[in-house]
Amino acid sequence: MHTIGRPRRGRGRRPADEVRREVIEAAGELLFEEGMAGFTFDKVASRSGASKMTLYKWWPSKGALALDGYFKRVEPVLAFPDTGDIGADLRAQLHAFVHVISDSPAGPAIAELIGQAQTDPELKAAYLRRYSSPRRALAAEAMERAKQRGQLRVDLDPETVIDQLWGACYHRLLLPDQPLTEGFVDALVTNLFDGIGP
Amino acid sequence: MHTIGRPRRGRGRRPADEVRREVIEAAGELLFEEGMAGFTFDKVASRSGASKMTLYKWWPSKGALALDGYFKRVEPVLAFPDTGDIGADLRAQLHAFVHVISDSPAGPAIAELIGQAQTDPELKAAYLRRYSSPRRALAAEAMERAKQRGQLRVDLDPETVIDQLWGACYHRLLLPDQPLTEGFVDALVTNLFDGIGP
Amino acid sequence: MHTIGRPRRGRGRRPADEVRREVIEAAGELLFEEGMAGFTFDKVASRSGASKMTLYKWWPSKGALALDGYFKRVEPVLAFPDTGDIGADLRAQLHAFVHVISDSPAGPAIAELIGQAQTDPELKAAYLRRYSSPRRALAAEAMERAKQRGQLRVDLDPETVIDQLWGACYHRLLLPDQPLTEGFVDALVTNLFDGIGP
């Protein structure tokens, strides 16, 4: 059944890039509309006008497809502020991060993607490689620069700090015992810079 | 289909408690054997000898059932050490925690439960109420006592610290960019007590 | 998608007989509307409101299902005339047979069923057992009675005659080199009773 007005597209081969683009757009729409619960190969195929065979050829799991759809919508902003003050930079980046996952549909989407990744090895690998890892690298580099500027302990492991800042936020996103607010992220930074001792 | 050897149990009524117990045991077995991916109502019903109808009567979703099965296997140890030294207590508790989720089948199981909870509201609510929340409370109370002993800042928010310690560990469990080791948890505590500044 | 007006039927169990009846009726409709070419499990399931699982449980192949549908529509008339004159009886029966397969939708349907049976062992077996064999038996019995009345050679094999009468008609149905007319069946009988020699 073709939508009226859309020109009847022949059944034969179409340029791969065109097909991929349409599929990914449809995947993004569906992910943000229905979440991972209602995200199926069938629906993406039907929305995009592609056949299921094509989807299975390019994406190893529905999670991997949803991840591509997610990126299409949330064009990743990887910029990391560098004002020379690492404390301020971390705070600024965390504020932006919390804003995105709290006040936009991206929050639930990313939570469900991480959830799906727990039973979808392909998705977990893709998520780490394409999303998580580059972001960690940016933060780690910023902290390394700060170490050279004398703003951080020279023996500090930036990766650990990343888990204590962004990891703490993800924890509240996935297991919302406590709210995820700006005050929370400010406290995260303060705890680390000032310590929690008396 | 009944396993050969298991006595053919009649179809009639059985005591509710007996049924519940057998179902939960079967759920726990299945969860640890096949993970959430292969965890279905059908299999639990078939293993336990109970009917699906009974399962749907008592558990609102397969996640909620799996959670009960999880508890049956991992009899929750809620004790929190109290030696009078909050730093040592946190460190000890984190070491035990990391040991459980790294070196026992409970780690993958809990990761998959949290994953499933992202698309299963019933499970998320049950998880927070029965698992997450009481553990947070124990840690928070320990920190409150430490504040009264003068070991922690009086204006410290224990909830935030919890996310920076256990939340950081969950982050590495769910998104294993970096390994989850004892050295890592030691660094978590050190960072918070000594600060990350120069 | 349910037809508007048809009461939304719950998803649960329904009496097997009710389901079977609806399925077979739908199968018959579909067979006579679209022929075997367009006859699929999917369409029968959708028309009947039954699920494909149910169909696969009861019918080993789509041919077997179509055969049941065929019987539902063409309530088999197994009566064989017995006037005491075997020549007249055969002629009458053949006239009726040719009328059915030439001038009703049953002709194409039965041709396609036989066609499908060539690559569907389940259908072939069912067809022989339920359709072909009982009809042959009636004709054979009629000829045996005629032998006792002295109207046929005592050493005649009725089964061979059946293939020379009805088999000849099926041949023209399946491979229509020549038309299938009343004159043809009259000639069939004449040839056998009078011989073809000079």
Added chain:
Amino acid sequence: MHTIGRPRRGRGRRPADEVRREVIEAAGELLFEEGMAGFTFDKVASRSGASKMTLYKWWPSKGALALDGYFKRVEPVLAFPDTGDIGADLRAQLHAFVHVISDSPAGPAIAELIGQAQTDPELKAAYLRRYSSPRRALAAEAMERAKQRGQLRVDLDPETVIDQLWGACYHRLLLPDQPLTEGFVDALVTNLFDGIGP
């Protein structure tokens, strides 16, 4: 995917005759190996090294292609014996025919082709024109000659006799209620020459 050892043939244009020959050979092989059930354009294309596009250009349906493959293997022997004794000639020809369709792979193949023809108009037309019709013509001509020799009734319709001999055999091939033996074909001829009356 090319079989190792077979020289990698370039992709460009090849002589049409060479392509046709290879396709038809592959079709014949496939038909006799897997029957119509497993006979697909895809497999013929892959076996022959031709592209599906080419197949669709020359054959209107898979049945038509299979028919060409059949002919390639069973080089049609159209000779009809002419000893001057029509009874003996018919008997001889029928014996040979029964031998072919009973004791060689051609029997199932031809049955499946006739089966497929019931839902494939192109195949039915081709079958009648190229296979059925010329063979009927030979038999009819032999009988016409016999009429002139005074061995058959002058008003006999040979076409009807053909259906009572070969048609009866096809009936037993397609719907094997009863076995297809030499005794059967002898009885067919006897019934027609001697009549079935007392």
Added chain:
DNA sequence: CTCTAAACGAGACGGTACGTCGAGTCTTCTA
């Protein structure tokens, strides 16, 4: 002998049906 147009191989593509599986609902029968 060169150049072009046709024909070909490869194979992706949309579409439809296949046969299976699990979720959730409902009936029947037993103890």
Added chain:
DNA sequence: TAGAAGACTCGACGTACCGTCTCGTTTAGAG
């Protein structure tokens, strides 16, 4: 009368084949 048994609908799964179409290559035939 609660519970076991299990059949049922629904919808998605992943695969196979059909008939169409794009792309790049090669040869046949025209100039």
